Amino acid sequence: MSTWNVVILASIICVGLKAVGYLIPPRAFEHPTISRIANLLTVALLAGLIAVQTLGAGQSIQVDARVPAVIVAAGLYALRVPFVVVVIVAAGVAALIRALT
Secondary structure (H helix, E strand, O other): OOHHHHHHHHHHHHHHHHHHHHHOOHHHHOOHHHHHHHHHHHHHHHHHHHHHHHHEEOOEEOOOOHHHHHHHHHHHHHOOOOHHHHHHHHHHHHHHHHHHO
């Protein structure tokens, strides 16, 4: 199976899952437990994605300029700095660290 076949198959599966999501009645999400799980699952998936993209290098963990940049970005985000400024400052931190090493 070629790469394009895998991409097309994955796209079809994603569209199918999205279509199935529309078939779930809205009252199913009104239950407090289901609502809380859905909210926490979103946060957990995003945190996992950030961790993998920040620390991942193939099959190993790599600590480089991305880690301080993410820490600075998290601090600025906690201070409610506009998102565009957060991205620019974090990119600047990573660039500065890479330039110095």
